Amino acid sequence: MINRLHLEDWRIIGHYLGVLILLVAVAMMVPFIMSLVLQEFSTSIDLMLSIGVTAISGSVLLFLKVERSNLDWRHSLVITGLCWVVLSVFGALPLWMSGHYDGYLDAFFESVSAFTTTGMSLCIDVDHMALSLSVWRCFMHLIGGIGVVVIALALGVFGTGSAAASLYHAEAHMGQVMPGIKQTSQFILKVAAIIVVAGSIACTIPLLFVGEEPYKAAINGCLVTAAAFSTGGMTASGLGIMGYHSWPLEAMSLVLACFGIINFVLYGDIWKGIYKNFFKDIEVRTVFIWVTALVTLMALALAGSYFTTTGAVLRRGLFEVLSGAFNLGFSTLHSGQVLFAMGSGALFVIILSMTICGSSSSASGGIKALRIGVIAKSVVQSIKEALAPDRARPRTFFFQRGKHRLTSDLVSSAMIILLLYLVMYAIGAVVGIAYGYDALSAIFDSVSAASNTGLSLGVSSLGMPKPLEVIYIIEMWLGRLEFIAIFAMIVEMLSFTIPRKKFRWIKRRKR
């Protein structure tokens, strides 16, 4: 039995969505100012028009609830679920107006891909696109990586009560560094700002070394940093990270992605000097073991491929597998090289690398290391139970900011999410195959979209079938929010629109 949302609830939800839409309008000021500085005036007007349309929409929605109102957990779920799509709708406007996309749907795909930190792109001719639009794409990465709701919480948009906590959890964040959700969100924002500033400097230096003009080096350094830390994958070059021809930059992007996949809460512990929380953390250990296994498999798979020198194995094979494992989406290989020069073994390892991704409460999407760690621990628990005497009740623990007992609830929840991801990978792959794509490519791109990685073998490219594009958009959206918030939102919406008689298990809310 669930409580049905009343019209009043939808007014509250609409009002807060309006606030978030206004935040996107404010965020668009950054590329707008950039476009003026870089004298990209045609793009300035596109951005100005987008800001205007976005701000009007947000402001009108504010009127749905003029008086101050408090959110409850159901509002939080619906707001979190809807905001990623609604914000992408407006984020796509300047991209669409630029003429670098084959219609609004392609621009919307790009916007969803950017906000969900996936990094798949349908842009036509990135190199001739205004640099300010590349800034907007990477800025969307950064907003999505830190978390739309986290930024809003840090700015105090949603207050500090239980609703703030619901929003925080609904956006797939877990754990707190500070006593309050607002303080925790502000801490996350500070950490992100420090990493982005330091990373931008570190990424600019290699670009200067390869002879890039200073202002271009600085902008591209910032873009690569934003994309890498948020585990996105978009750059201002049509060749992606390859276009910069700098291995130190590639290495730096991996380091930044590594920062991005760490649970933001652990930064708080490191800040306080509690290093053991980091080294004993189940997610850190799971990622370490997972990456080590993948790297070993990749090394074996590359034997017999076209990549024969140590440099090639490291710069192509190792980078590609780490990019997948860190949810990064940068690639040092053309899709054809992956298909026809690496071999199917390496291709399989890359697909595998994309499935799990980073930690909970990090910039990455995907199944998350915590769930895999919990499932692995449950296997240990099962073995212990099988070997233990009848009356003995063996217990298994895992460490995440303290020792926790492994419970069946935890295991079943991890298994459900894992299963949902696998089903989603399969659906995307089957639809791709149905459209005539090669099975391996279809599986690769489906896993990449659903895990928000962004690597592609060419399925998600200009001219892809529109229904498949929609499927990928849904995959990116569901993958980012880990299903539950979306499912809850869909049920709430259904319960609002479908008459009560048809859904007896939905209880009308008493007012």
Add this chain to the structure above:
Amino acid sequence: MRLRNLMIVLIACVTLASFTGAAHAAPSTIATSDGQDIATLTDRYESLSKLNSSLTNEEGVVIKTRVGVLASINRALNDSEVNFDGEAVGSVLSAGEGFKWANIMGASHAEISVFLTDDQAGLIQNVGDYHKTGTTLRITGTYHIACSEHQGELDVHANAVEVVDNGGPVTHLVSSGRFRAAVVTCIIAVAILAGFLFARHRLNLETIS
């Protein structure tokens, strides 16, 4: 705990050894006794390879092709001399003493990295971006699908370069209608927002009184 640490060290060693092994043990090409390429997924490209092998077997043949074909990988053309046209985009970057990298874009917007000498790179007067169309070059060079000299990069080592078109500034027309619409929407947005803030302020005053 010690056992766990030992395991971690062991896994790290295996990884390192595997990489070193893969790098040194792998053959440069995979071939059956009769010289046929048996690399994975060959069957899907078998027909294409057969089609092109007749061309590549002859020495001194320059294959006229397009950037899109090269960027999508054609194993039959590996290590052969190719000729194609494309626009220099992005930036011309240093590739060590006396050499440069240029990103060359074809008509289909596919791109490939081209390794040039400083003299050849000097022919590039413009690189394509928002403000400019880049110099279009006709490049003749050796195509590598995994260049051993450049850590497996898909590239072309240019042997000869000629300029087809110098490129130059691009004019982006500013639509006055769109500009007016942008100004009007921004003014309306500010007005609505101000209206909301005023309404809320009044409501707050009423609540207090």
